[in-house]
Amino acid sequence: MGLIRVEQLYKVYKVKNSRKGLLGGVADLFAPQWVDKEAVNCIDFTINQGESVGYIGPNGSGKSTTIKMLTGILYPTSGRVLVNHVEPYHNRLKNASMIGAVFGQRSQLWWDLAIRESFELFRHIYRIPYPMFKKNLDKMVELLGLNEFYSTPVRQLSLGQRMRAEIACAFFHEPLIVYLDEPTIGLDVVAKEQVRLFLREINKEKQTTIILTTHDMDDIQQVCERLILIDHGQLIFDSPMEHFVNQYGKERMLLLQFEHHVDNLQVDHGVLVENQNNQAKILFNKDSISATKLIQKMTECYPVMDCKIEEPKIEHLMRMVYEERGRNE
Structure with missing residues (x-):
């Protein structure tokens, strides 16, 4: 049946249509005009317990609106959402007890309190038994590297430090589902890897369902096993990450290092992209020729x-999906 069920989900906002000029401004004041703007248009999907899902799309595509309906912040115009058999917007308290969330710049920490005190308050709010809280706290301190700022007031933390603390808060009560919006924003390379490792371990160990929205495609690639793409309020792609890469990521780049510069380099079953400074780049389709065969030739x-194979970047693959959709339309 699925932990999360979304059926024909539809959301329309009423947007004020501002008229031009002084007379238009006066008219808007006394007789405003409103137009309908579709944010989400008849979306269907099911997410099972333990899945890690990247829910992504361009700015304004409707992904944030979808997440707000899943968390119970917004009512749908029509359609239905069920989270563990609960409609989030009709039973917000029960839904809130089952989920954790990190939403961009919106903090759930207390500004003037030290991190440890914020965590303690969070324990009482969710009525988390102390043994469970202590066990989870120790794990998060280790995996997220919280020791260095554990006694520091939130207002003195860097953005990266605060985001790590926010992520810890989202998992203390062992929720069924965690919604993450840009969880690695402001983090350096090491801290990003700490967060990704933490999310993978929690997902595997606790079977926590993770729904991730981000513009950092490395987060998607390293954390998520399934990808849902949305554009202009419509679901345009939903499949395992492996299927997505196999469908759109057939092109590879072969990088060759020569003993000396090679003039008039001839390439069969590929396209010579670059040939300079004793190096060459060859673009090829893995369905036309295998990397091993091309290297041998x-x-x-x-x-x-020396040689090296570069896999396609997920940003490039996503761009291909949107470009293909644009051509079809």
């Missing part, structure tokens, strides 16, 4: 010293 004909 090149080493037989040219003085190759």
Whole structure:
């Protein structure tokens, strides 16, 4: 049946249509005109317990509106959402007890309190038994590196430190589902990897369902096993990450390092993208020729010293999906 069920979800906002000029401003004051703006248009999907899902799309695509309906912040115009058999917007307290959330710049920590005191207040609000709280706290302090600022007031934390503390708060009460919006914003490379490792471990160990919205495609690739793409309020792609890469990521880049510069480099079953400074880049389709076969052909004909295969970036693959959709429309 699924932990989360979304059926024909539809959301329309009433947006004020401002008229131009002084007379238009006066008219708007006494007789405003409103137009309907579709934010989410008849979306259907089911998410099972323990899944890690990247829910992504361009700005204004409707992903934030969808998440707000899943968390009970917004009512849908029509359609239905069920989270563990509960309609979030009709039973917000019960829904809130089952979920955790990190929403961008909206903090759930107390500004003037030290992190440890904020965590203690959070324990009482959710009525978390102390043994469970202590066990989870120790794990999060270790995995998220909270020791260095555990006694520091929230107002003195850097953005990256605060985001790590926010993520810890979202998991203390062992929720069924956690919604994460840009969870690695402001983090350096090491801290990002700490967060990604933490999310993978919690997902695997606790079977916590993770729904991640972000513009950092490395987060999606390293944390999520399933990808849902949304554009102009409509669901345009929903599949395991592996299927997405296989469907759109057939092109690979072969990087070759030669003993010396090779003039008039000839390439079969590929496209020569660059050839300079004893290096060459060849774009090829893995369905036309395997990487092993292409490397073998090149080493037989040219003085190759080293080679490397570059996998396609997920940003590039997503761009292909949107471009293909634009051409079809």
